Amino acid sequence: MEYEIVDTEHAFLPNWQAAMPAARMVLRAAAQGGAGADVSIRWCRLRAGESITVILPALLARNGKTVILADEPGDALILEALSAGAAGCCNTHAAPEVLQQVAAVVGNGGLWVGQNLLQQLIGRTARILSNQNPASAKAALPDTLSEREKQVAAMVASGASNKEIANRLSIAERTVKAHLTAIFDKTGTRDRLQLSLKINGLKL
Structure with missing residues (x-):
């Protein structure tokens, strides 16, 4: 599967590197503007204080499934992300093994809601x-x-x-x-x- 990580800056975190070494980094402004190729899973970082409803719509309009990487995850945020159309939501700093599990579930058509x-x-x-x-x-x-x-x-x-x-x-x-x-x-x-x-x- 092909992965794209969307963030406000090119900050490829170590856990992302370990889980998805071939993933492409794309600045959010470019991704929301339609730049970048279609991918299997698009991972979008949601920084503290940001709104899902502002970030998601433009990304969901493109091919591929979107997973939210939340700096401040929680049950309410996960439900909000799924309601808005995301295929999953997990901690930005989740262990590489967890990110790989998320990818497997979402890649097979499932939704990742967290244990x-x-x-x-x-x-x-x-x-x-x-x-x-x-x-x-x-x-x-x-x-x-x-x-x-x-x-x-x-x-x-x-x-x-x-x-x-x-x-x-x-x-x-x-x-x-x-x-x-x-x-x-x-x-x-x-x-x-x-x-x-x-x-x-x-x-x-």
Whole structure:
């Protein structure tokens, strides 16, 4: 994939360099004016005090998906970015591994909302579905899952994080991740949110 990083100055941060060494830097004024080639993902830095609604429209008019790199990230800002049309929002100074995860999710057609907000959304979705249709919320897990995989899947569907699952089951987080990989494959789901919706009885 081709990446373009948009900022008010040519400041290629070390974490960007490590995650996207071939990315092009483009000044925001030029990018908003239509300069630069079309790319797979356009990363736009949102500095402290700046408004998403002022920055995004011109960038969204071009081909490629836009991810906001926020100097002051937060759940409200992430939701605002997604509502405005961005494909994701993360911390400007996120570790290279996180930026690569964002790129993978967005590049495959997903939205990046961040782990904290994702857990909140899953938990709220599970509670809403359970209240609306208690019977479907208790739908049986697929028989193809092992007993441990069923435990992990049920906890994910209730909004538990990998760390919480690991603590409750007295296993390592890497073991939880391994179980999740198998669960996604066996249930035909792509991520935690899809899995939660499926287990809680909502058709995808």
